[in-house]
Amino acid sequence: MKQIKLAVIPGDGVGVEIMPYATKVLDAVADLHGGLKFEHEWYPYSCEYYLEHGEMMPKDGLDQLSQHDAVFLGAVGNPKLVADHISLWGLLINIRRGFKQTLNIRHAKQLRGIQPMVTNPGGFDLIVVRENSEGEYSEVGGRIHSGEDEVVVQNAVFTRKATERAMRYAFDLAKTRKGHVTSATKSNGIVFSMPFWDEVFEQVGQDYPDIEKRTAHIDALSAFLVSKPAEFDVIVASNLFGDILTDISAAVMGSIGIGPAANLNVDGTHPSMFEPVHGSAPDIVGRGIANPIGQIWTAKMMLDHFGESELADQLLTIVEDVTEAGIKTPDVGGRSTTGEVSEEIISRIQQLT
Numbered sequence: 001m002k003q004i005k006l007a008v009i010p011g012d013g014v015g016v017e018i019m020p021y022a023t024k025v026l027d028a029v030a031d032l033h034g035g036l037k038f039e040h041e042w043y044p045y046s047c048e049y050y051l052e053h054g055e056m057m058p059k060d061g062l063d064q065l066s067q068h069d070a071v072f073l074g075a076v077g078n079p080k081l082v083a084d085h086i087s088l089w090g091l092l093i094n095i096r097r098g099f100k101q102t103l104n105i106r107h108a109k110q111l112r113g114i115q116p117m118v119t120n121p122g123g124f125d126l127i128v129v130r131e132n133s134e135g136e137y138s139e140v141g142g143r144i145h146s147g148e149d150e151v152v153v154q155n156a157v158f159t160r161k162a163t164e165r166a167m168r169y170a171f172d173l174a175k176t177r178k179g180h181v182t183s184a185t186k187s188n189g190i191v192f193s194m195p196f197w198d199e200v201f202e203q204v205g206q207d208y209p210d211i212e213k214r215t216a217h218i219d220a221l222s223a224f225l226v227s228k229p230a231e232f233d234v235i236v237a238s239n240l241f242g243d244i245l246t247d248i249s250a251a252v253m254g255s256i257g258i259g260p261a262a263n264l265n266v267d268g269t270h271p272s273m274f275e276p277v278h279g280s281a282p283d284i285v286g287r288g289i290a291n292p293i294g295q296i297w298t299a300k301m302m303l304d305h306f307g308e309s310e311l312a313d314q315l316l317t318i319v320e321d322v323t324e325a326g327i328k329t330p331d332v333g334g335r336s337t338t339g340e341v342s343e344e345i346i347s348r349i350q351q352l353t
């Protein structure tokens with residue numbers, strides 16, 4: 001029996017609503033396999049936990065989580081209770097950095113049964129490789145003047161190692177796909193980090209002569225992504241650019257609520273973390289209408305990560321069968337609830353066993 005130990009963190013908002021279903025989906029998939037079992041241990045780390053304990057997770061939180069093979073996270077953030085930079089740096093970014101999850105892989109493709117933002121006869125299928133450990137998300141800077149001449153400085157940090165790592169991953173991934181990598185830059189306006197980013201892209205690219213390479217400024221790239229998503233295969237981007245591009249790529253598929261993501265620890269020293277692209281969606285919380293597909297597709301990425309690609313593909317096929325049957329949440333034009341979509345997916349998996 002192959003056992004995978006999961007640390008489950010529902011987090012906040014719709015994360016709490018979706019996670020019970022997503023873990024049931026995983027259990028159903030494991031039963032389909034027969035020789036696979038997910039052990040889940042639930043952790044209450046969230047903004048409510050913060051209100052009670054004064055911290056997003058205990059001091060030994062990372063040690064506890066490191067006892068597991070992976071972290072399965074819903075979403076973090078309840079800005080009415082806790083300022084976002086405190087909750088997100090205390091939990092999500094703390095785990096990403098503490099577990100050296102240096103890459104964030106986010107898939108977007110046209111799904112059967114979901115109307116994309118722009119109609120693409122041949123569909124589209126792209127992956128964003130987002131640098132996940134540094135860049136614009138930096139703690140370097142500060143408030144250096146106050147009063148009338150108030151000045152705040154926020155630095156970005158780009159290391160050769162992390163930049164090169166993201167690019168090599170993107171090129172290697174492209175080899176297994178359509179052989180095309182686009183680099184997101186802004187070297188026309190940002191004078192240090194982005195020319196460096198371009199230089200590393202050019203240098204690393206020399207090791208991949210068969211890969212078609214393109215560099216596009218983030219502003220134009222964002223527009224292309226909406227109007228011509230089929231032109232992309234793999235996109236490599238800095239932390240902030242990758243963040244923005246992947247809300248866009250999810251919306252291009254039809255909804256922010258369906259984008260999946262994997263925070264990968266590539267050196268194998270710590271668990272990886274799987275969490276959807278979307279956040280805690282405070283505007284729809286409590287209504288039972290959150291789309292569970294982002295979280296379920298994220299579970300699919302986790303299955304791939306653990307070498308269960310056949311099961312992973314079966315799961316996404318079932319998700320598309322369900323959307324094609326019109327069982328969908330309102331964000332993608334349906335009238336079903338989170339529970340109805342999830343239960344339909346679970347029951348179709350169970351019918352296969």
Ligand code: NAD
Nearest residue numbers: 075076077078079084256257278279280281284290291331
């Ligand atoms: P958000 O992704 O939560 O919501 C943006 C829009 O998308 C909202 O209109 C929301 O209703 C919709 N949406 C999101 N998920 C959905 C789903 N599953 N089904 C249907 N619609 C969905 O982004 P936001 O409003 O900027 O952020 C809300 C909170 O979440 C903030 O605290 C933010 O910091 C946090 N956040 C957390 C993560 C994470 O934990 N990975 C990611 C993004 C934002």
Ligand code: IPM
Nearest residue numbers: 077088092093243277278279
């Ligand atoms: C994401 C989120 C986070 C990020 C926020 C909530 C800090 O938007 O995972 O996409 O920017 O990384």
Ligand code: MN
Nearest residue numbers: 243244247277
């Ligand atoms: Mn984001």
